[in-house]
Amino acid sequence: SVAxxxxxxxxxxxxxxxxxxxxxxxxxxxxxxxxxxxxRKQMAAQRRDPAEYxxxxxxxxxxxPVLAVHATADEFCPYPDMEKFAARYRAAGNxxxxxxxxxxxxxxxxxxxQGKRRQAEAIRASxxxxxx
Numbered sequence: 001s002v003a004x005x006x007x008x009x010x011x012x013x014x015x016x017x018x019x020x021x022x023x024x025x026x027x028x029x030x031x032x033x034x035x036x037x038x039x040r041k042q043m044a045a046q047r048r049d050p051a052e053y054x055x056x057x058x059x060x061x062x063x064x065p066v067l068a069v070h071a072t073a074d075e076f077c078p079y080p081d082m083e084k085f086a087a088r089y090r091a092a093g094n095x096x097x098x099x100x101x102x103x104x105x106x107x108x109x110x111x112x113x114q115g116k117r118r119q120a121e122a123i124r125a126s127x128x129x130x131x132x
Contacts, residue, residue, distance in 0.1 A: 003026065004026045004055035011121075024069045025076070029055070065095040069119045
């Protein structure tokens with residue numbers, strides 16, 4: 001989630017963004033209806049506007065390419081939120097690849113061999129497209 005914030009919002013000090021971002025299981029829209037409300041409560045306690053810290057709310061044109069690898073059964077960061085983020089990111093003219101890991105949960109990278117392989121392949125492919 002922090003990486004998505006760096007892509008969309010930039011660093012707090014200089015508003016600089018990375019050249020590209022790779023995320024796995026990121027919470028793309030902590031303000032969505034599927035959210036548990038924890039994020040909103042934390043922002044309210046700090047008297048901050050939650051939209052300033054929501055990657056989804058910060059999407060606009062001119063942002064770096066993103067590779068998002070996300071489990072379709074993610075119980076912490078809902079997959080539909082990442083789909084919605086990806087659609088908005090593309091609509092703003094940015095590049096994003098969403099790799100869906102079917103039927104596994106948030107921590108698939110620790111236990112699902114096929115998911116780990118697909119994630120590694122997607123990372124290698126993205127790095128190649130980005131000339132890294």
